[in-house]
Amino acid sequence: MGKNLLKILVVEDSLDDFNLIERELQKEELGGNIKRVITKGEYIQAIKEFHPCLIVCDHSLPQFTGIDALEICRNMGTKVPFILISGAVSEEYAVSCFKKGIDDYILKNSLFRLPVSIKNILKKYENIRQKKEYQKSLVRQNEHLKKINSELDNLVYSVSHKLRGPLATIGGIINVAQHEVEEANSKGDLELYFNLIKDRLSLMDRTIKQILEYSRNSRTEIEIEEVSISQLVGEVWTSISYLPLWNRVKLEMNIDPELSWRGDKHRFMVIINNLLVNAVKFADHKKAMNRVKIEALEDESRLKVFIEDNGIGIPEENISKIYDMFYRASEQGEGAGLGLYVVKEAVKKLEGSIKIQSEYRDGTKVTLNLPIHYKTINPTEAVFEIIR
Template structure:
């Protein structure tokens, strides 16, 4: 038993019978437990011993003339003493023993079986150490989570602030370039090509900033489930893209079949459709007489199935497996940072869905998406909000 105790234990005994103290000390000495002990038998002495003796273990008889183990347990909790508390008493009922354990006692040993006392002390000390380490780990984890939350909030603020502060002067420069282009029309268009290149670079940087914002929002924000007006959302997407060069020449076909309404995250759906539609417009096959984008959506009680198709330039076979990679750009025509389809995949993953792509180079591209219909979550969310 010596190996179980690496230092001399300070044992506080709450006991009013000196003979029983002797029996306890004899049992511990016989098992080779190194210890010093202090006996008390009243509330005041017990409190003074906790503060002055600073015990490693408390051994308590249940019932003393003016004090008992239940009161002693309450005092330990009030003063915040986290040391093993073992009941050492005469015959007790099983119900009483369970009650003591529920109130904070680590173990109980009958005075008729003191041979078990040393192992009970060793086990209780080990369990207390495990509990202390667990609490320390939880506290450290909470602190890390708080720090991480703080860092994430600061990063979000930084991304939004920097993006806004960069986009505002970009738009001012773009306005000045467009004014200069109009003035240059009356001067034999000497600098028109320069202005076109500046304008292209501005649009390219602006596209990158928008991708960074979309990426940040998708990575940081929680999924927000609500009823989605799919047709309206898709039509709004095309309306936003009407200023993109070439959008006016593309046929739009939208079919939405809803057995039931779709409940999902509208913001992430907007990001998904924005990126897919803008890519189809940018990478349209300009030599084709007829250019189209077809979107077919079927909503069931469990899922939304989205078929997105265009007849643009397509994707070559060797690149098809890389299109969802971060910063991957399949063509020099790309104006962004190569985050568009990566964000689409990440947004779909956040929603618990899936996406597949097939493409014939020079013919067009098809994206097949499945998104879970979260309609069953909405009543739960509403109930939780009402309860709070």
């Protein structure tokens, strides 16, 4: 705001005192638009019509006091700087005036302080205004982000259902057609083609599922329930029997049937699913027997899960990138490169940690460490460590 546009309302019954105030303001070029009032009626009318940017008020007036003037101003909804001027006042009374909301208290024998006080107060009010505007901006941005997240959720849900529905239908048609070809005993190359199509459909379906898992993990809180570890691992292992190499991999499970975990079953299942899928997908064809061993135990109020395989392992130059989104460390396992990224995000949400130890052609060992039960749903930052 320009100096000459600063509208100052002075409430002063003494013309001499008003002239002194006006002179001090004009010295600092603050007196471009000053209005003087004396009575309460004039004061109220000036607030309504003059719309002052700042009020300078005498402590004692014929009809009302400076504190009365402050209350009138605030009750009318006018929140502008308010400076009280007085001939003499006790320190205790000055303190009480500040508590009631004045911005400064200036003695008439120190009017030279008035311009400096006004500048400082206006700067303070401007800082407060900017801070409020910034806070409002943050609120608007937050609401906008919430809207975007909601729209993304709807988009993911819609796209996934529109894609997975036709995929399921195509898969069903292929199964029927394949059966008819088998009955006609004229399979030829058609069976190969059908199998290739089914593999592509399975790959697309797994990718969509991983996108849904990531979306759900990032936007939903932990849901706590009692989980049987051995039962869940068994269910996951059976559910991935569609993988081409599954029959060649032997599962060795060493988990106490009584071991339970209080946490988010869905997220835990997503983690175990992706880790076991990797163990099967990256089995070593050159080995006579492929195996994956999984153990779980409770140790010092932590659930520790160990998954070890004798697959192809991870090359040293790739191991630092395995948690990256869309990164694929090997061409042997087809996919979108989302598996370990989804695992990392789920472990983070569960307040856990994960270690991956691997040597190329010598297998991989994964150590998962989670709280044995959850009392809150406010996850902290997880720790991720990769050991060569």
